[in-house]
Amino acid sequence: MTESILIVDDSRTIRMMVRTALEGRGYDVLEASNGVVALSVLARQVPDLLLTDVNMPEMDGLTLIREARAQPGLASLPILVLTTEFADDIKQEGRRAGANGWLVKPFNPKQLCDTVALALAKFGSVAP
Amino acid sequence: MDSDPIIEAFFEEADELLSDYEEALLTLEGGSGGPDVLNRIFRSAHTLKGNSAMLGLEEIAHFTHALEDLLDGLRKGVREVTADTVSSLLASGDILKGMLERARDGQRPATREEQAETERVLASLKTLQGEVAVAHAVQAMAATPSAQDSVPREAPPPPADAPAEETLYEIAFRSRADAGEPRFDPAALFDSLAALARGLEVSTSSSEPLAAGAVTAQHCRDGIRIQAQSTAARQAIEEVLARAGAAEYSVCPISAMAVPAVSPALPPEAPEQPAELGDGGDAEGAAAEADLAAPAASGAAGRKPQSTSIRVPVEKVDRLINLVGELVITQSMVAQTVDSFSADQLPRMKDAVAQMDRHARELRERIMAVRMVPIKTLFTKFNRLVRDLVAVTGKKATLEVAGEDTELDKTVIEKIGDPLTHLIRNSLDHGIETPEERVAAGKPAAGAVRLEAYQQGGNICIEVSDDGRGLDRERIIAKAIQSGLVGPEQTLSDEQANALIFRPGFSTAQEVTEISGRGVGMDVVRRNVEALGGAISIRTERGKGTQFRITLPLTLAILDGQAVRVGGQTYILPLVSITESIQPLPGQLHAPAGIAEVILVRGQPVPIVRLHRLLAIANACDDPRRGLLVIVENEGRLAAILVDELLGQQQVVIKNLETNYRKVDGVAGATILGDGRVALILDIPGLLAIASGCALQAV
DSSP: OEEEEEEEOHHHHHHHHHHHHHHHHEEEEESSSSHHHHHHHHOOOOOOOOOOOOSSSSOHHHHHHHHHHHHGGGGGOOOOEEEETTTTHHHHOOOHTOOOOEEEEEOOOHHHHHHHHHHHHHHOOOOO | OOOOHHHHHHHHHHHHHHHHHHHHHHHEEETTTHHHHHHHHHHHHHHHHHHHHHHOOOOHHHHHHHHHHHHOOOHHTTOOHHHHHHHHHHHHHHHHHHHHHHHTSOOOOHHHHHHHHHHHHHHHHHHHHHHHHHHHHHHHSSSSTTTTGSOOOOOOOOOTSSSOEEEEEEEEEOOOOTTOOOOOOOHHHHHHHHHHHHEEEETTTTTTEOOGGOHHHHHHHEEEEEEEEESHHHHHHHHHHHHHEEEEEEEEEEEEESSSSTTTTTOOOOOGSOOOOOOTHHHHHHOOOHHOOOOOHHHHTOOOSSOOOOOOOOHHHHHHHHHHHHHHHHHHHHHHHHHOOOGGGGGHHHHHHHHHHHHHHHHHOOOOTTTTTTHHHHHHHHHHHHHHHHHOOOOOOOEEEEEEOOOEEEEHHHHHHHHHHHHHHHIIISOOOOOEHHHTTOOSSEEEEEEEEETTTEEEEEEEEEEEEOOOHHHHHHHHHHTTSOOTTOOOOHHHHOOOOOOTTOOSSSHHHHHTBBBBBBHHHHHHHHHHOOEEEEETTTEEEEEEEEESOOOSSSSEEEEEETTTEEEEEEGGGGGEOOOOOOOGGGOOOOOOOEEETTEEEEEEHHHHHHHHHHOHHHHHTTTTEEEEETEEEEEEESSSEEEEEEEEEEEOOOHHHHOOOOOOEEOTTTTTOOOEEEEEHHHHHHHHIIIIIII
């Protein structure tokens, strides 16, 4: 079964890069431009992994994580936070909100794919 | 050559981010902004930083980083936003625009002036940042120790009880090359790394994957890259590298994940799973990396000054798909009727063809709508222009904007920016008076420049108006006589006098100013508008103000045309230029001695242009009384074009003549008529310029 990844970022450029890299590795990619849109995507389809930016309009990434974690179906969804390397406090906050890990911007496609593969191996559901 | 869609998306988004950044700053300055606006400004800079870093555009990433530091302080409310702050932030936006432009130009290096300006703005950001930091410290000190909430949040050191994280590190390592050193043993390095980390992936400095066992001392002297997962802190890994005899090393955390299961559903054995990363995936990863690492190269090759993509709302696309579906249905209806056709089915056939016709027309309109974008993006830029002009001139003025949701063809929007900029500059420079003059004239001290767009039939009108002093008829005429544009004995209507300001080299400004320059403007404005198939007109009232109205076609691809017959030929005249068509009465025609023939239209002499003579067409009507005169307007002047007959008005699809043949004076393009014949679309200004040698000199 193809694994699906939801990328939540208000930047089209980032979403496009993530999509290009992950589709190249055979993942299905879903997109959302902010937390509110992400929640509506999640209501229809639960991906295998969620990647989210932090600073976004409408609803930021940390609120999204808290909202998602409060929903029974999403308690175990692997979530990674996209963050800038200078934002150590964001990493901590992300952890407290319920993120499983983080990925530092800028990243290259290989680093992204490796991280996603690692996260799926560690936290992904083991269903076939 | 195709350029990378990601890079194109980057530049397009960067332009949007910067224009949003600027707009938000102006809102902030206008005093109508709250914390939301500061957040918006911060987010624009932040996103631009992230995106440029992803594409390896270091210059932009560094600059936005400095900017972001300051903005972060501002949005946390530690310092008031002053006019100075806004000016510095606006200047930063300009610097970024320059940097983006250079990146688009294939990483053109900055000129010395650009570099100096960047340094200057960076220094002003640093100064402001310093003030923010001081304010920050003062605020922190003022807070009572018990009121922990008000103490600004500091990045806490990782708490000791924080759950362990496994981090994916990117390690760069180069061993010392000195001959005196004990021989470097790669195996020892990997042993000590393996004690700390797992999932080791090694590659050479040129990104060739290597098995850990195959790494030689030479590889290490040339430099190797290692990707590894470890729960150890960065310093612990750095120590291992230093001990192993590194000449140079760096350890960068890429990503990290909690080791103990945050997720309750995690199967207990999962953390133990060897997280060997996809074998054979490296080449692919490297390829993808190479793609992204080459923005400069492809940017240089595919140098595109304007963005070439359009974002289309899903509804527009859905409607198109729907329509194509209906078209397919009617098409099959027609096909069916044709298959088993008999005379009694003719009404049915007519119905089906009529329906298909309707759908085809609607499809054409809708597909054109895909190119239509709101003029808002352009209009918002002028807030900044007016702000800067007010600062330079010492005048007071506000910009009012209306109709910003009016949609225009994307190409038209890109090309109308310069003429509008010029008109607005002109309004502020020449139109709006100084606050003292205004008050003396009983007007409010602050002038108003108004920018409005609206649709009128098949055209879009854009008006730039001001409540300034209006055009000075006497001064314009005096100036025109002085520069030999008109003779001293000529009497000019108001329209003709106003139209003089569009003549090349014309300027009435008493002194040349920095803003509007030396009168090389209004003629360029007119030319640019006409190049878009549009027209510009002026309405002005002494002491009350001036209004420029630009009329533009909805799209550049389709033209509302009037088909006319001249001899055996059919020509298309742009409908936008035609004011009326008349069959002259004998008393209306005059041929004053030595001057070209004219027709009196409501008392005003209008020169007659015989199209068949200009275009050398045989067997055409030469007598205005037997043919028809089409009155066209150009630069506020009228001309009467003699044709044999009017054929009908229709929308024509413009085909470029230049790309298929060559440029022909007086011809704007060609089109294919319903019966398959080609008709030339006439270019009125060009045509009249040719005719002016003989016919228009009189005016």
